[in-house]
Amino acid sequence: MIPDAFLTIGASLLQAGGMLAAAPLLRTAIKKMKARLQNRQGPPLLQGYYDLAKLIRKEPVRSETASWVYVAGPRVYFAAAVAATTLVPVLVAVAPLEAAGGILLLVGTLAFGRFALATAALDTGSPFGGMGASRDMTIAALAEPALMLGLFAQALAAGTMNLGVLVRALVQQGPSWHPSDLLAFAGLFIIVIAETGRIPVDNPATHLELTMIHEAMVLEYAGPDLALVEWASAVKELLYLTLLVNLFMPVGIATSVETEALFVALMAWTGKVFLLAIAVTVVESTNAKLRLFRVPELVSVSLGLAFLALAIRFL
Amino acid sequence: MTANILIFCAAGMLVTAYLMVGQKALFTTIRLYGVQSLLLGIVATTIAIAESRPELFVTAALTVTLKAILIPWFLMRTVDRIGIHREIEPFLSVPASLLVCLGLTVVGYRVSTGFQEGARGVGHHLIGVALSLLLIGLFLMVTRKKAITQILALLTVENAVFLVALGVTSGMPLIVELGISFDVILAVLVLGVLVRRIVGRFESMDVSRLSKLKG
Numbered sequence: 001m002i003p004d005a006f007l008t009i010g011a012s013l014l015q016a017g018g019m020l021a022a023a024p025l026l027r028t029a030i031k032k033m034k035a036r037l038q039n040r041q042g043p044p045l046l047q048g049y050y051d052l053a054k055l056i057r058k059e060p061v062r063s064e065t066a067s068w069v070y071v072a073g074p075r076v077y078f079a080a081a082v083a084a085t086t087l088v089p090v091l092v093a094v095a096p097l098e099a100a101g102g103i104l105l106l107v108g109t110l111a112f113g114r115f116a117l118a119t120a121a122l123d124t125g126s127p128f129g130g131m132g133a134s135r136d137m138t139i140a141a142l143a144e145p146a147l148m149l150g151l152f153a154q155a156l157a158a159g160t161m162n163l164g165v166l167v168r169a170l171v172q173q174g175p176s177w178h179p180s181d182l183l184a185f186a187g188l189f190i191i192v193i194a195e196t197g198r199i200p201v202d203n204p205a206t207h208l209e210l211t212m213i214h215e216a217m218v219l220e221y222a223g224p225d226l227a228l229v230e231w232a233s234a235v236k237e238l239l240y241l242t243l244l245v246n247l248f249m250p251v252g253i254a255t256s257v258e259t260e261a262l263f264v265a266l267m268a269w270t271g272k273v274f275l276l277a278i279a280v281t282v283v284e285s286t287n288a289k290l291r292l293f294r295v296p297e298l299v300s301v302s303l304g305l306a307f308l309a310l311a312i313r314f315l
Numbered sequence: 316m317t318a319n320i321l322i323f324c325a326a327g328m329l330v331t332a333y334l335m336v337g338q339k340a341l342f343t344t345i346r347l348y349g350v351q352s353l354l355l356g357i358v359a360t361t362i363a364i365a366e367s368r369p370e371l372f373v374t375a376a377l378t379v380t381l382k383a384i385l386i387p388w389f390l391m392r393t394v395d396r397i398g399i400h401r402e403i404e405p406f407l408s409v410p411a412s413l414l415v416c417l418g419l420t421v422v423g424y425r426v427s428t429g430f431q432e433g434a435r436g437v438g439h440h441l442i443g444v445a446l447s448l449l450l451i452g453l454f455l456m457v458t459r460k461k462a463i464t465q466i467l468a469l470l471t472v473e474n475a476v477f478l479v480a481l482g483v484t485s486g487m488p489l490i491v492e493l494g495i496s497f498d499v500i501l502a503v504l505v506l507g508v509l510v511r512r513i514v515g516r517f518e519s520m521d522v523s524r525l526s527k528l529k530g
């Protein structure tokens with residue numbers, strides 16, 4: 001008999017490792033689909049891994065004025081993203097570390113990572129880092145309440161804040177078919193776009209100084225540091241999409257650890273995340289980037305939708 | 316299953332209304348209206364199948380062809396010809412409008428419980444969403460300056476009325492529905508012409524400039 005602690009650690013490592021391995025693929029897949037929509041060939045599907053490998057092999061170039069904060073930033077950001085993956089049910093309706101906490105811990109962990117990266121960007125005193133950090137935090141401050149409200153709307157449906165218990169309850173109840181589901185989903189989808197830095201909020205492919213947000217914040221990083229930031233961002237993106245599919249369409253998720261159920265869950269999860277990735281790509285390809293001052297309006301729409309999702313349960 | 320589809324579509328219509336409130340690009344707003352009408356068409360089809368009322372298929376077909384395809388196409392062509400693509404400044408900022416709309420939705424939902432059919436179940440959500448849409452449409456009409464957005468607000472109100480008629484009553488007679496449909500299309504045509512006249516005269520779609528016509 002294996003002690004529970006080892007089981008938990010093993011499951012956490014497995015899930016974190018799996019998410020880390022799959023994340024670059026998602027980013028490249030979105031890039032590829034976007035390229036196809038523009039009649040371009042696009043990068044090969046493994047390009048994300050090649051890029052990471054290339055960056056990791058390089059030597060880190062750091063500014064002379066950089067302190068330990070600058071070095072710690074990407075590492076804490078990466079660690080926070082990896083830690084967050086263990087708080088969310090992915091293939092099995094159990095989050096490996098669900099005993100540690102639920103929605104609030106997840107949002108807090110991600111916020112902590114962002115805080116570390118923003119302080120690191122301020123550290124060298126370069127104007128780009130400061131500007132990027134300020135913009136990123138502005139959007140984060142607006143998006144976070146909406147994210148929490150949207151998640152709370154689902155938590156209310158199941159009566160628990162713990163993501164593992166929540167998904168199990170949702171699987172057991174079946175789809176609730178309440179207007180609140182759709183409203184919360186629409187609100188959270190906008191938040192996912194804002195948080196992952198995609199058009200219409202931010203453009204991941206630009207290095208034009210006026211428009212970049214996340215890119216400006218990490219502009220000074222090079223080599224392995226940059227690889228960590230990119231990788232963590234990809235993991236976060238996959239994490240958000242996973243959260244959406246498992247909270248709103250928990251069809252096919254495994255309720256027991258059997259090979260067959262796990263295989264079905266893997267297929268279902270891949271398919272659902274892929275569908276959402278298509279939706280993200282279409283939104284990104286058919287919309288123009290918003291001016292920075294227009295972003296709060298978009299985020300306030302999602303805040304409104306998330307709030308309504310919560311309120312409508314009581315009406 | 317029927318109830319689920321109905322609730323889902325009604326919620327979808329509410330989401331499109333909120334996105335319309337938060338949008339300033341005219342093309343997107345027009346497309347959102349198209350999606351909203353399409354959802355209304357799905358509602359009509361679902362009720363037609365579930366309660367075997369074949370005359371509702373005509374309603375659904377009319378709704379989809381007229382309101383989801385023809386009217387959006389016509390409005391887009393109008394916008395294209397006059398070359399003004401954005402709502403510049405509504406009277407209220409977007410976050411403030413959203414707050415007001417949240418309040419309106421809450422009011423709509425509360426009022427819906429006063430109806431006999433609206434106290435619970437599908438009827439509650441259908442009437443709630445329809446009343447909210449109605450109020451949001453009226454609100455959009457008074458806070459937006461561009462003539463095109465005002466037309467869209469009017470059409471949203473019309474969609475809301477249709478939703479109530481479909482979901483709660485046993486349906487209007489076909490002749491009345493035909494009449495309403497032609498009314499709507501005529502209204503849109505006339506308003507489209509009016510918009511172009513306004514733009515021709517003032518080089519802007521801003522309706523508030525019309526007050527300058529006073530002597």
